[in-house]
Amino acid sequence: MIAYEIPVPTTTWYLLLSAALFAIGTVGVMVRRNPLILFMCIELMLNAVNLSFVAFARQMGDIGGQSTVFFVMVVAAAEVVVGLGIVVAILRRKPNATTDDMAELKG
Numbered sequence: 001m002i003a004y005e006i007p008v009p010t011t012t013w014y015l016l017l018s019a020a021l022f023a024i025g026t027v028g029v030m031v032r033r034n035p036l037i038l039f040m041c042i043e044l045m046l047n048a049v050n051l052s053f054v055a056f057a058r059q060m061g062d063i064g065g066q067s068t069v070f071f072v073m074v075v076a077a078a079e080v081v082v083g084l085g086i087v088v089a090i091l092r093r094k095p096n097a098t099t100d101d102m103a104e105l106k107g
Contacts, residue, residue, distance in 0.1 A: 014055035
């Protein structure tokens with residue numbers, strides 16, 4: 001029986017994954033017009049940054065990056081609650097609303 005050594009993921013792997021997730025989120029924000037998809041892409045970008053914070057915290061042996069990620073997730077959760085509440089209320093009144101329609105809400 002041949003024993004295979006399982007490669008240990010390095011910080012570079014996590015940073016490449018983070019960059020790929022951030023790029024996917026950026027393309028989604030730039031291309032899509034649906035407000036719900038827009039929120040999902042923004043959350044994907046935030047999670048990509050969180051992944052890079054955790055990767056650097058692991059590499060440096062410091063807990064500061066992980067505590068920053070905790071606070072970012074708390075703020076993102078509050079933002080999603082308020083933002084999705086507004087978006088869902090608008091989409092109930094006008095089901096085919098786009099982000100351009102949302103710009104009309106500026107005072």
